Structures are given as structure tokens and as C-alpha cells.
Amino acid sequence: MGILQRMSMIFRAKADRALDRAEDPRETLDYSYKKQLELLQKVRRGVADVATSRKRIEVQISQLSGQGTKLQDQAQRALSLGREDLAREALTRRSGLETQIIDLQTQHSALQGEEEKLTLAAQRLQAKVEAFRTRKETIKASYTAAEAQTRIGEAFTGISEEMSDVGMAVQRAEDKTAAMQARAGAIDELLASGALEDPTGIAKDDITAELDRLASTSDVELELSRMKQELTAGPAEPPRQIEGQAQPTGDPLATPQSQPQQDEGRP
Amino acid sequence: MIVRIMGEGQLEVDDSRMRELNSLDDALGGAMESGDDERFRRALMALLDAVRARGTPLADDVLVDSDLVLPYAEAHIDEVREMLSDEGLIPG
Numbered sequence A: 001m002g003i004l005q006r007m008s009m010i011f012r013a014k015a016d017r018a019l020d021r022a023e024d025p026r027e028t029l030d031y032s033y034k035k036q037l038e039l040l041q042k043v044r045r046g047v048a049d050v051a052t053s054r055k056r057i058e059v060q061i062s063q064l065s066g067q068g069t070k071l072q073d074q075a076q077r078a079l080s081l082g083r084e085d086l087a088r089e090a091l092t093r094r095s096g097l098e099t100q101i102i103d104l105q106t107q108h109s110a111l112q113g114e115e116e117k118l119t120l121a122a123q124r125l126q127a128k129v130e131a132f133r134t135r136k137e138t139i140k141a142s143y144t145a146a147e148a149q150t151r152i153g154e155a156f157t158g159i160s161e162e163m164s165d166v167g168m169a170v171q172r173a174e175d176k177t178a179a180m181q182a183r184a185g186a187i188d189e190l191l192a193s194g195a196l197e198d199p200t201g202i203a204k205d206d207i208t209a210e211l212d213r214l215a216s217t218s219d220v221e222l223e224l225s226r227m228k229q230e231l232t233a234g235p236a237e238p239p240r241q242i243e244g245q246a247q248p249t250g251d252p253l254a255t256p257q258s259q260p261q262q263d264e265g266r267p
Numbered sequence B: 001m002i003v004r005i006m007g008e009g010q011l012e013v014d015d016s017r018m019r020e021l022n023s024l025d026d027a028l029g030g031a032m033e034s035g036d037d038e039r040f041r042r043a044l045m046a047l048l049d050a051v052r053a054r055g056t057p058l059a060d061d062v063l064v065d066s067d068l069v070l071p072y073a074e075a076h077i078d079e080v081r082e083m084l085s086d087e088g089l090i091p092g
Helices: A003-021 A025-080 A084-142 A145-193 A206-233 A239-249 A258-264 B015-034 B037-054 B077-085
Strands: B002-005 B009-012 B068-070
Touching (some): A003 A145, A003 B002, A003 B068, A003 B077, A025 A206, A084 A145, A084 B009, B015 B037, B015 B077
Parallel strands (some): B002 B068
């Protein structure tokens, strides 16, 4: 016997066993209907859960993208300060983020697919539950207990297979969502701790710290050379002229045009 | 002939297509026995494609049990084995 037929027999055996357990077939109808409504609720909750996970991943993708942009800016700022090593570090971290973003995008589309499937499953189940309810009322109203039995069997096996299938689909969706939520939780923690910016976890965003340090060092140097100029040229001279005279000293940190560049990249 | 694709719903497939489906089903059985998930996956995809292409989806409000049931597309060979052996896996 083929696999497909064996599969269908397993579903049918489930339905038959449930039907056999019932003492009064008519009660089976009401009991099954109650179970159907419960399952319908469960599927709808499942759709909502998957949607929540999907949205959470969307937020994470945009947060990680923001980090990526920030690292790109830092790399540019570091390069303009002549620190290629820092720029390289920033770009390396950015490429690590890219990998994570791609991974999240894969998860996102998987969840989207799951959400669509479950939404359709909920629609199908709702239509079947409604059909079952109509049939249940007809059977209860128009047949004797004995006559009702066969008709109940027909209605019951039809819905039972659907319920088993949908029940398993919801379970699969829940398992997938739970696995992804665990990973999403880990990324949230990383984002919150700032460790994504600093793999060593020692300092928060060490690249920014280093860039700020570089900028303030050159501020100090600039101020010092300005003071030195004042001492040699005398206090009566206006600062504009002093800065102009600073250039021939050959100190690159004292050049006035480097100052605005350093300030631009600061957050 | 009513065919269910787990997780997707039921379709009606004309009886004239049974020979084709049976040979694809045999290939799936062979793949299951071999234990090779790759081969199982190819056989399952071929079956799913055939049923989706030849079948007409049943209306949502039709209550009827299926003659054949196909595992869901992402099913792993071990999951299908378990479904066939361990009846506890299917709720109801």
C-alpha cells in the first residue's frame, strides 16, 4: 500500500476511535462542535503569535540597519582623521551586522509564509465548522438516534481530518515561532547591552570613544598652539591673524581647516 | 479522488491521474525505505507539484475525508516515518 493511502488511514483511524468512544452519537456532535470552536480560537491565536514575532523581527532588522549606518559613518570619520585601522574595525563590525540582518530577513520571510498558511487554515476551518454546525442541527432535528448515526459519522470524519491537520499545522507554527523568539531574544539583549558595537563587551562603542578622544586631543593641541602664538606675537593681535601665523610652524593639528571636519562626524 | 496536502487543504484529482500519482507514491515509498532525506524531498516535491497542478481545490465548506493524504512540504523523512508509525503524533 502506498504512503499516501496509509497516511489517510491513520487520520481516519483517529476519527473512528473518537467516534467509538462516544455513547450517544448525538452528544458527539455537540462535543465535537465545542472542540472545533476551541481549535478555531487556537488557530487565530496562532496567527496573532506569528504576526507578533514577525513584527519583532522587523523592528530588529531596522535597529541593526541603523547600527550599520552608524558604523559606516564612523568608518568615514575615522578615515578623515587618518585612522585607517579604526575605519577597518568599523567596517568589519558592519559586515558582521549584515550577516545578522540577512539571517533575520530569512526568518522574516519564513514567518510571513507561516502567517499566510495559518490565516488560510483559519478561513478553511471556519467555513467547515460553520458547515458542520448546520449539518449538526439538521441531523438532530430530523433523524432518530439510529438513523442519525451514519450521518453523524460522515460529518464527523470530514471535520476530524481537518482538525487533525490544522491542529498539527498550529503546533508546527508554534514550534517555529518559539525557536525564532529565542533567537530574537538573544539579539534584543545584544542590542540593549551595546555588545553588537563592541564584541569585547568591555566598553560601550569603543570606536566612537576613540574618535572623540582623537577629536579632543586635536582640540587641545590647537588651543595650545594658539596660546603659544599669543605669547610670541603679543596679546593685542587678533586671533584670526594668529591662526594664519600658526601654519608655518608645521604642526598638522594646528591647521584651522582640519577642525570643522572633525566636528562634522561627531554624533 | 480527494487528496489532502497537509497544511494546505484538500483537492479533487481526477481518477484518470491515479496511475501517475501511484508511480510518484511508489517513488516516495522507495525514498522512505532508503532513508535518504534528499531523495525523499525530491519525491515529495514531485508528488506535491503533480497534485497541485492536476487537482482542483475543494470549497472550504465541504466536509469530506480524503482518500490520500500528502505530508506538508517541509516535512522531514523522520517526521513522516513517525506519523506512519506513531499514531500519537496526529492529534484528535
